[in-house]
Amino acid sequence: xxxxxxxxxxxxxxxxxxxxxxxxxxxxxxxxxxxxxxxxxxxxxxxxxxxxxxxxxxxxxxxxxxxxxxxxxxxxxxxxxxxxxxxxxxxxxxxxxxxxxxxxxxxxxxxxxxxxxxxxxxxxxxxxxxxxxxxxxxxxxxxxxxxxxxxxxxxxxxxxxxxxxxxxxxxxxxxxxxxxxxxxxxxxxxxxxxxxxxxxxxxxxxxxxxxxxxxxxxxxxxxxxxxxxxxxxxxxxxxxxxxx
Amino acid sequence: xxxxxxxxxxxxxxxxxxxxxxxxxxxxxxxxxxxxxxxxxxxxxxxxxxxxxxxxxxxxxxxxxxxxxxxxxxxxxxxxxxxxxxxxxxxxxxxxxxxxxxxxxxxxxxxxxxxxxxxxxxxxxxxxxxxxxxxxxxxxxxxxxxxxxxxxxxxxxxxxxxxxxxxxxxxxxxxxxxxxxxxxxxxxxxxxxxxxxxxxxxxxxxxxxxxxxxxxxxxxxxxxxxxxxxxxxxxxxxxxxxxx
DNA sequence: TCGTGTGAAGACGTTCACAGCT
DNA sequence: AGCTGTGAACGTCTTCACACGA
Numbered sequence: 001x002x003x004x005x006x007x008x009x010x011x012x013x014x015x016x017x018x019x020x021x022x023x024x025x026x027x028x029x030x031x032x033x034x035x036x037x038x039x040x041x042x043x044x045x046x047x048x049x050x051x052x053x054x055x056x057x058x059x060x061x062x063x064x065x066x067x068x069x070x071x072x073x074x075x076x077x078x079x080x081x082x083x084x085x086x087x088x089x090x091x092x093x094x095x096x097x098x099x100x101x102x103x104x105x106x107x108x109x110x111x112x113x114x115x116x117x118x119x120x121x122x123x124x125x126x127x128x129x130x131x132x133x134x135x136x137x138x139x140x141x142x143x144x145x146x147x148x149x150x151x152x153x154x155x156x157x158x159x160x161x162x163x164x165x166x167x168x169x170x171x172x173x174x175x176x177x178x179x180x181x182x183x184x185x186x187x188x189x190x191x192x193x194x195x196x197x198x199x200x201x202x203x204x205x206x207x208x209x210x211x212x213x214x215x216x217x218x219x220x221x222x223x224x225x226x227x228x229x230x231x232x233x234x235x236x237x238x239x240x241x242x243x244x
Numbered sequence: 245x246x247x248x249x250x251x252x253x254x255x256x257x258x259x260x261x262x263x264x265x266x267x268x269x270x271x272x273x274x275x276x277x278x279x280x281x282x283x284x285x286x287x288x289x290x291x292x293x294x295x296x297x298x299x300x301x302x303x304x305x306x307x308x309x310x311x312x313x314x315x316x317x318x319x320x321x322x323x324x325x326x327x328x329x330x331x332x333x334x335x336x337x338x339x340x341x342x343x344x345x346x347x348x349x350x351x352x353x354x355x356x357x358x359x360x361x362x363x364x365x366x367x368x369x370x371x372x373x374x375x376x377x378x379x380x381x382x383x384x385x386x387x388x389x390x391x392x393x394x395x396x397x398x399x400x401x402x403x404x405x406x407x408x409x410x411x412x413x414x415x416x417x418x419x420x421x422x423x424x425x426x427x428x429x430x431x432x433x434x435x436x437x438x439x440x441x442x443x444x445x446x447x448x449x450x451x452x453x454x455x456x457x458x459x460x461x462x463x464x465x466x467x468x469x470x471x472x473x474x475x476x477x478x479x480x481x482x483x484x485x486x487x488x
Numbered sequence: 489t490c491g492t493g494t495g496a497a498g499a500c501g502t503t504c505a506c507a508g509c510t
Numbered sequence: 511a512g513c514t515g516t517g518a519a520c521g522t523c524t525t526c527a528c529a530c531g532a
Contacts, residue, residue: 036500036501037473037477038501038502039501040473040476040477041469041473044466044468044469044472044473045453045469048451049453062512062513062514063513063514064513069453070453071453071454071455073502073503074513074514075502075503075504076501076502076503078513078514078515078516079501079502079503079515079516081514081515082514082515082516086514086515087514088513088514088515089509089510089513089514090508090509090510090512090513090514090515091509091510091511091512091513091514092510092512092513092514093512093513093514094514107472107475107476108475108476108479113475115471122369122370122373122374123370123371123374125366125370126366126367126369126370126371127367127370127467129366130366130367130467132451132467132468133467133468133471135468136468136469136471136472137472138468138471138472138475153397153398154397154398176478177471177474177475177478179471200478200481200482201474201475201477201478202474203470203471203474207292207376207379209289209293209313209314209315210315211315215481215485217474217477217478217481219470219471219473219474221465221467221470222288223371223374223376223377223465224288224376224377224379224380224382225285225288225289225380226447226463226465227359227377227380227382227421227423227447227463228288228351228380228381228382229281229284229285229288229463230421230445230446230447230461230463231351231352231357231382231421231445232284232351232352233281233284233445233461234420234421234444234445234461235352237444237459237461238444280522280523282523282524283523306490306491306492307491307492308491317524317525318491318492319524319525319526320523320524320525322491322492322493322494323493323494323523323524323525325492325493326492326493326494330492330493331492332491332492332493333491333492333531333532334490334491334492334493334530334531334532335489335490335491335492335531335532336490336491336492336532337490337491337492338492
């Protein structure tokens with residue numbers, strides 16, 4: 001019944017005084033609490049900083065130092081960690097190795113997860129060879145495209161299958177996550193197809209608002225909107241400053 | 245003095261009863277108010293939906309309908325628009341064409357903006373030919389790389405210059421926005437260089453927390469973190485459901 | 489009646505201030 | 511003295527409830 005959490009129990013966390021509740025996935029959290037999305041996002045950033053610092057041989061670290069490294073306030077960092085327990089030593093800071101392990105465990109970054117990619121255009125092709133995913137414990141095991149054979153002038157290690165294979169593939173390999181890089185017009189239908197066959201998480205690069213059932217999570221990465229946003233805020237900033 | 249806002253005055257907005265304040269960029273807003281970032285983000289989504297609906301020939305639209313299309317609640321949509329004025333007709337809804345114009349104007353999506361791209365690796369190369377930017381009124385006018393000549397097996401329309409050209413290029417073309425796709429190790433130094441020569445907005449794809457001065461805006465697009473996030477939340481959701 | 493516009497209430501997340509441990 | 515952990519205060523964004531105009 002608690003299988004998805006098992007790995008997290010293998011080694012008890014010594015520093016975690018108030019041990020975890022039992023009745024939810026968030027036993028990772030001290031209580032049955034829901035963890036806010038921004039917290040999880042920052043946790044990923046902390047993890048990256050921690051990994052790097054650990055590999056540089058750093059032993060111990062204050063919340064102040066890690067926070068600056070990660071671009072947040074130290075109180076926020078401490079509050080974020082407080083969702084999961086007490087891991088620091090007052091007057092001293094955190095043990096880098098230990099904290100790295102803990103944060104990694106919270107995020108479930110233990111075993112590497114297989115994902116598929118749909119739509120091998122420019123962007124899809126680039127993502128297939130993006131190294132950042134692997135560093136974070138993910139790997140794209142296969143790609144799918146309406147035209148799997150189109151010339152792509154690029155060496156990728158993953159196979160590109162026709163769309164008709166996708167349902168069988170994700171079912172027999174129990175894939176849960178898909179990266180969606182189709183043209184906007186095809187995104188909704190493709191998403192529906194994926195969901196019908198067991199996908200529950202979609203990283204959506206298509207500039208389309210996907211309508212999905214409740215049990216499915218979508219993370220949108222909308223490149224044009226990010227640029228538009230940036231443009232708006234620098235315009236605004238420029239002006240505000242020119243007034244002073 | 246108000247030059248960045250000029251274009252917004254060319255045509256008076258008939259429906260905007262409470263006309264704009266004058267003393268800030270946010271005269272776009274009804275008062276001198278600051279517009280929250282999430283509002284701007286959603287505005288971009290609305291704009292996309294509106295453009296599409298308009299091109300499909302739709303004349304009029306209720307907040308309910310547009311909200312569903314954009315994946316938000318209708319009250320939120322109305323509140324978002326309320327920052328800028330009153331554009332609807334009670335009992336009827338919004339005029340699609342008019343609202344499209346207004347939202348586009350707020351976002352400053354009038355004249356197309358030139359941006360540069362730094363780091364022509366896999367991802368950079370893909371972004372150079374990404375169509376979504378152009379659709380939103382941006383275009384990448386040049387790219388820069390330490391090794392501009394490396395074989396890339398791909399037709400791109402933009403020139404790739406060596407890094408030593410970058411300062412001159414952004415200065416003489418008055419570029420304000422850069423897309424940063426360098427390896428993580430080079431990101432901070434590259435950012436500093438760009439900023440020194442006039443860049444004030446960075447769309448950062450490198451998995452690095454950039455330290456920048458206050459007058460610079462950074463938007464991070466961290467692909468690995470998005471995946472990690474997704475993974476966390478589907479794990480959680482799966483478990484929560486299995487408990488019920 | 490239908491749908492917008494908006495003050496008020498509510499939920500959520502961040503920051504402060506300081507208590508408490510080492 | 512130094513630094514963590516945390517309740518309380520604060521600010522921000524979202525949602526509600528309903529007034530108002532077409």
